[in-house]
Amino acid sequence: MSTATDTTIVIATRDRERELLRTLGAHARSHPRTPVVVVDNGSAVPLAPAVHREFPDVRVLTSPRNLGAVARNFGVRHAGTTYVAFSDDDSWWAPGALATAEDVLDAHPHLALVAATTLVGPEERPDPVVAEMARSPLRGAHPVPGPALLGFTACSAVVRREAFAAVGGFSPLLFFVGEEKLLSYDLAAAGWDLAFVASVVAHHHPSPHRQSSHRRDATERRNGVLISWLRRPLRTAAAESGRLLRDAVRDPVARAALPGALRRLPEALARRQRLPRRVEAAVRLLGH
Numbered sequence: 001m002s003t004a005t006d007t008t009i010v011i012a013t014r015d016r017e018r019e020l021l022r023t024l025g026a027h028a029r030s031h032p033r034t035p036v037v038v039v040d041n042g043s044a045v046p047l048a049p050a051v052h053r054e055f056p057d058v059r060v061l062t063s064p065r066n067l068g069a070v071a072r073n074f075g076v077r078h079a080g081t082t083y084v085a086f087s088d089d090d091s092w093w094a095p096g097a098l099a100t101a102e103d104v105l106d107a108h109p110h111l112a113l114v115a116a117t118t119l120v121g122p123e124e125r126p127d128p129v130v131a132e133m134a135r136s137p138l139r140g141a142h143p144v145p146g147p148a149l150l151g152f153t154a155c156s157a158v159v160r161r162e163a164f165a166a167v168g169g170f171s172p173l174l175f176f177v178g179e180e181k182l183l184s185y186d187l188a189a190a191g192w193d194l195a196f197v198a199s200v201v202a203h204h205h206p207s208p209h210r211q212s213s214h215r216r217d218a219t220e221r222r223n224g225v226l227i228s229w230l231r232r233p234l235r236t237a238a239a240e241s242g243r244l245l246r247d248a249v250r251d252p253v254a255r256a257a258l259p260g261a262l263r264r265l266p267e268a269l270a271r272r273q274r275l276p277r278r279v280e281a282a283v284r285l286l287g288h
Contacts, residue, residue, distance in 0.1 A: 020051070048060040077165075094203060097116065113163075113187065185227070226268045
């Protein structure tokens with residue numbers, strides 16, 4: 001079995017010991033020489049003792065509070081490899097996937113991120129986002145080994161650590177949900193490419209212990225508005241904010257999203273940096 005030699009797997013987790021141990025077992029069987037860094041994201045019961053009992057070679061970093069997606073940044077800073085493969089505590093990489101991703105990234109020095117085929121559940125059905133990535137109409141700034149992207153799923157992506165660090169990783173402003181979109185924009189704005197590579201495969205068996213769909217939808221709506229203020233033209237951001245205000249009158253999801261968007265808006269404005277024209281054009285193409 002081919003094994004990745006220059007990749008670290010980073011897993012951010014919180015209060016899901018059973019799922020985490022299952023995922024670490026899958027990684028140990030498939031990638032016995034791939035280092036793993038787990039970030040315990042403020043769990044009520046620390047996860048390090050359980051991990052070290054079964055997987056003594058896994059490094060566990062403990063945050064005293066929930067950092068959201070930024071916990072992955074913490075893990076990346078402690079990775080000593082050229083590439084980082086993200087997993088969630090309920091997802092893992094297929095045998096040979098990381099070696100394939102390394103080969104692709106080695107061959108394409110302008111490529112910052114490889115997005116994988118994600119197979120969901122025991123029946124291994126492709127996640128709907130796989131079809132969306134496969135038919136992406138975008139072109140990379142440089143030749144890429146698959147459809148060019150401006151988005152990905154964090155639990156099944158491999159990144160070039162240098163590129164990830166240079167753009168600041170995942171945003172603390174967004175906390176969680178939609179953080180991949182902003183990171184994609186920032187990588188593209190910095191001149192990096194992102195691509196879907198179908199032969200790189202990850203498995204995702206969603207945990208039943210998840211955020212409610214209402215809360216997740218509200219957070220996604222909130223962060224969509226914030227991303228517009230952070231990176232999009234003022235007209236676009238104002239229009240999206242206006243839609244949120246109008247929808248909040250009758251839509252409980254929009255109503256739940258509005259206070260958080262307003263509270264974070266000053267910081268979004270302070271961090272505002274317009275996308276380059278070529279990236280904004282790509283965003284608009286995807287919007288259409």
